Amino acid sequence: EVHLVESGGDLVQPGGSLRLSCAASGFSFGDYATHWVRQAPGKGLEWVAHISWNSNTRLYADSVKGRFTISRDNAKNSLYLQMDSLRAEDTALYSCAASSNSTNSFDYWGQGTVVAVSS
Amino acid sequence: DIVMTQTPLSSPVTLGQPASISCRSSQSLVHSDGNTYLSWLQQRPGQPPRLLIYKISSRFAGVSNRFRGSGAGTDFTLKISRVEADDVGLYYCMQATQFPWTFGQGTRVEIK
Numbered sequence: 001e002v003h004l005v006e007s008g009g010d011l012v013q014p015g016g017s018l019r020l021s022c023a024a025s026g027f028s029f030g031d032y033a034t035h036w037v038r039q040a041p042g043k044g045l046e047w048v049a050h051i052s053w054n055s056n057t058r059l060y061a062d063s064v065k066g067r068f069t070i071s072r073d074n075a076k077n078s079l080y081l082q083m084d085s086l087r088a089e090d091t092a093l094y095s096c097a098a099s100s101n102s103t104n105s106f107d108y109w110g111q112g113t114v115v116a117v118s119s
Numbered sequence: 120d121i122v123m124t125q126t127p128l129s130s131p132v133t134l135g136q137p138a139s140i141s142c143r144s145s146q147s148l149v150h151s152d153g154n155t156y157l158s159w160l161q162q163r164p165g166q167p168p169r170l171l172i173y174k175i176s177s178r179f180a181g182v183s184n185r186f187r188g189s190g191a192g193t194d195f196t197l198k199i200s201r202v203e204a205d206d207v208g209l210y211y212c213m214q215a216t217q218f219p220w221t222f223g224q225g226t227r228v229e230i231k
Binding site for chain 2: 035046050059062095099103104107110111
């Protein structure tokens, strides 16, 4: 059975940092591109960042570019999101997702971890 | 960025009756490789989103054939042939033709 389990969410002050992790199991993690997607309270889904299967390509939403860094470790079946210079508008449920070449969509999603930015 | 617009935003449906959701993109979703990367996702209450349909009309593994996607270019439709209680939730269209990948606002399907 496929599992994506996020961790690392917390309450942090504006300007602070957090590192989110996503542990994958039940599928060939190294064959999938992976993403972070967020959903702010009462808002819709927002794609945040993408990393290709081999880490050669990393893309970011304009809203997080220069502040967030996506990375992965295929040997550990893990995905990460380093979040720096956090702002109140970054408050959201952050989910990791995996996409395959065959669908070019979000095949698998995690339950998410909550990031709250507030003083 | 490509803007995805869904209608309606709420769809009360009688059990056993069909439901239909429309999605329009602000520009063509035809990729340079010839594919159209339009997907439909279902989010049941308290659950993460789940992929139903990809590339306009291909059902993901394990998805009921009651769900059918159609469309082309900028106009797309998701149809549920006979709504069941388990279908209640939010439905999102999503484009993956161009980064940033973007989502529609979501359509809430509920039972009358």
